[in-house]
Amino acid sequence: MIQELSYVGVASPHVDNWRSYGPGLLGAMVKPDGPAGAVRLALDDINHRISIHPGTADEFRYAGWGLANETDLRAYVEQLTERGVDIHWGDADLCREREVAELAWFCDPWGLRHELTWGKAATPNSFQPGRVMRGRFVTGDQGLGHVVFQVPDMNKANEFYADVLGFRLSDRIVNGYFNVRFYHINGRHHSLALAEFPGHVGFNHLMLEYENMDDLGRAIDLLERHDTEIMQSLGRHTNDLMTSIYITTPSSFQIELGHGGLVVDDLSWVARTYNKPSYWGHRFSSAARTRAPGILNPIE
Structure with a gap:
């Protein structure tokens, strides 16, 4: 629901x-x-x-x-x-x-x-972007974007989020480094993803999607001005087809800025398993290799 x-x-x-x-x-x-x-x-x-x-x-x-x-x-x-x-x-x-x-x-x-x-409050025609933008953010019936949480036990997490809460599996990425499940609740390919990280729980990133590719490119041009580091380079994901970049925030978690995400249709959608997260790009920076991947806490 x-x-x-x-x-x-x-x-x-x-x-x-x-x-x-x-x-x-x-x-x-x-x-x-x-x-x-x-x-x-x-x-x-x-x-x-x-x-x-x-x-x-x-x-x-x-x-x-x-x-x-x-x-x-x-x-x-x-x-x-x-x-x-x-x-x-x-x-x-x-x-x-x-x-x-x-x-x-x-x-x-x-x-x-x-x-x-x-009943979240809204004010019609009130949004004004904080910088020059060619388009808007993709929200509407797709909601805010997506969040990614790290969880210590994927099986237990899937039982809670899918079986109890009712999130619907879009697909998963499994290899020697990744065990990630992606869930949808509307047309957005995923509003929630869970990444297994034994012994830890955390908030890895929030994804925001631009309507226009130029607004993503402009954000990349502005990174240095805002003393913001790239965590993963520009790339395109295999599962949701999003072209995106991962960047630091002032508050430890990352933001994925993207464009062109896939829209799913539950009447025809079939969940797949992928063995890599991206067709190209999304290379980890030196900062990504030396810092905690988000707001991360150990499980006692």
Whole structure:
């Protein structure tokens, strides 16, 4: 019943760096601050999609998943409760902060928080990109983009995200270095991916997709101005056909900036297994070889 990745939130001691990084490099629109000085970024007419909260360390806080309406939300919560998921309803203050009509939340088996919502606030014709752009971000019925989490046990993770939560497998990449599963909830090839990393849990990256290839190219030209490093060079993925680059952010996790992602149709889609992630490119930089792959924490 989940229909979109609606929003994400992280905490960081470098929250103020996002005030220039978000609009000047990504092309997002800075919106009025949230509680406690959280930086909020919009990518479309939804009031805000990305929140960076002040914090003493870089930390993944939550992913927000949108459902169609209140009936779907309540039916889904009932279904998850019957499957043993510990659901908590957000109070009025939390709903105001997230700008949603209703919210229920839970944590996955390793503590990653997920929020289920409906009625995310939007202001028609409000989005203005933070830099010159030829097009817009690909959102709409495909939602925000996609998130990639590292999980210690792929089988256990798949049981939770696919069998319990209902994410639908698009395909997977398996070889001596990768064990990654990709899941869709709408036409976007994947809104969620899980990468096995034994002994750890983490938030690897957020993908944002541009409508126009020139906007991706312009972002690459702006990297040096914003003191941003390339983690993986420009390349094209085998499974979702996205042409993209992976870059650093002020807050440890990476952002994948892409164009031309595949749209799937559940009536005809067949999941495949690939043995490599890219047709070409996506070469790891020296920075990628020496740094943690995102906001990563060991499992005790």
